[in-house]
Amino acid sequence: MSALLDKAIAAVDAGEVIELSRQALRIRSPSGEEEGVARFFVERMRAIGLEAELQPVPASHNMGASFNAIGRLRGSGGGPSLMLNGHIDHNPTSDGWTKDPFGGVVEDGWLYGFVHMKAADAAYVAAAHAVMRAGIALKGDLVIALVCGELRGGSGTRHALANGARTDYFVLGEPTELDIAFNHTASIVAYIHVLGRSKHFATIDTAGVKGVNAVEKAAKVIAALGPSHTPMPAPAAGGWLDHEPAAGFEGLPQLNIGPIRGGIGKSHDASRPALFPDRCTLTVDFRVVPGMSKETIRADLARRLDRIAAADPDFRYDIEFAQDFFPLPFDAPRDSAVAGSVAAAHRRVHGTEPTPATVLKFAASDASWMQAAGMTGVIYGPTGRYLSRPDERCRTDDLVKAARAYACVIADICTRDA
Structure with a gap:
């Protein structure tokens, strides 16, 4: 198993991760207007060999109809399934930006724009591509759910879960500074x-x-x-x-x-x-x-x-x-298989022990909807300190490390026996 995980990590293309993120950041996608970036990710996932669907999401009381991008890498059967979940909508553009929020600007090791959560979304796709490039045969399915409407209460994830995208485990790449979050309000x-x-x-x-x-x-x-x-x-x-x-x-x-x-x-x-x-x-x-x-x-x-x-x-x-926000807290078991897998991936990629995240304690996310659907997971993603403010940004090396960790988790979880 150790050699398999190293193989997955080594197959991650740093340039692919960063360029895919930059391309996604150039597409405006405020809540309810995600179709363009959803189509972009569907096309990209199909290009690397994933099954991919542009999934219509009906209007809710506080958001118009929009789209999810759902990708799937099918396993041979008999193994646990894993979802990498991330939203593709972003906050309104506030005053005070000194960089073009839709320019995909990279400067001094920082990627600028609405990296929350498009940076993690791109890292998921690059991680799946790495696993495929490494020739790693999966037993359980991998699902990449890139969803609309999270900032309006999670309509995209709830629709995806209700229409066949449910898995055994999940990793949500919300910004945690690459610490592991087990709970939030x-x-x-x-x-x-x-x-x-x-x-x-x-x-x-x-x-x-x-x-x-x-x-x-x-x-x-x-x-x-x-x-x-x-x-x-x-x-x-x-x-x-x-x-x-x-x-x-x-x-x-x-x-x-x-x-x-x-x-x-x-x-x-x-x-x-x-x-x-x-x-x-x-x-x-x-x-x-x-x-x-x-x-x-x-x-x-x-x-x-x-x-x-x-x-x-x-x-x-x-x-x-409001009818469609996040009425349930998220509180995950610390000893689950996916928690152990993410911790091991972090150690392998960073060479250090992971720490419990505190940046998300006051947040709410789609993790609560996935947990309510019976899935077990954790939150682990790049950036955090600079989200939801002018000049939102992510370190490019953290983005690449996130992709390597996600590839490691895919190779670990989806090759296990059920």
């Missing part, structure tokens, strides 16, 4: 609708007509929820979110007050600044510990907001929750 997204009463501000003093500015009332909600990205103490220690501290989830729960939209009606029409906005919606992302749910958060929010209403008779609100 869940993401529960609430929409707090602050309700006002619209009127023209020029008639503000008209008898019997009182306007209520929903945006101004929403400021009270922001103050009541507390600062974003701050650990929330238990209620006994002054916190307002009902929870019990959980081992492995230290520093949680937390919340982030995200986008705020104010205007007229449910569309938040902002075309008439002279009118009092009658609706202001705050989007709040709760990162939680086990035991918390939409139901517990709804009750906590109601208690918090009812205190505002008791002091302000003009304050009204409604609460709803």
Whole structure:
């Protein structure tokens, strides 16, 4: 087995990994617009000899219809199957970039662009190509699931799992700085609708007509929820979110007050600044510990907001929750076959012991959907410190090392007996 793994590692072409990543990075693919990059990966996987499918994914409540790219290298049978899973959508392009986010720029050993997760996606394909180039005969199937809509709640992975892409094991190459992540939080997204009463501000003093500015009332909600990205103490220690501290989830729960939209009606029409906005919606992302749910958060929010209403008779609100985010945490066994395989691959590629990842503890990912489907896996991928910010980037040598580790895991897991 040792010689087989070394053979897989040696067959990884560093130039192929980097160039494939650069090509993928040049294709814009925000959530719901992944067709172009999905077609690119399907064509590339077919070119190296994989079975590959452009899989349509129907629209969800928060994203239009899009596509997955599903590749498969079939084994002879009788061995465990492995999925390498990664999303192909990327974050909105923020201000502050000094490099072209769609240029595939390589400079001073760094690859710039939306490497989260296209760098790992490219590494998967290069790793599969290396295993094929090395002539390694697999028993179990390898599935490469490059999925849409992860940033909107994982619609691509859920569709792939429901349509035949389920495997025994998985590796998810989310950014961990090439440490091994065994757990992360869940993401529960609430929409707090602050309700006002619209009127023209020029008639503000008209008898019997009182306007209520929903945006101004929403400021009270922001103050009541507390600062974003701050650990929330238990209620006994002054916190307002009902929870019990959980081992492995230290520093949680937390919340982030995200986008705020104010205007007229449910569309938040902002075309008439002279009118009092009658609706202001705050989007709040709760990162939680086990035991918390939409139901517990709804009750906590109601208690918090009812205190505002008791002091302000003009304050009204409604609460709803996003349907398709990540309601389940991920917590994987540390002693699984795939965990041992990834750790051994890391040692073989890096010459050092792997360390448990902490960068993803506050994140949520498709790992929770795969675990819920009965698959066992870990999270292990390049980059991490520079994701989701201007000049997002990945070290090219880390990208190549990731591909070598993935090739090693494929050669190990998929050649075992069931």
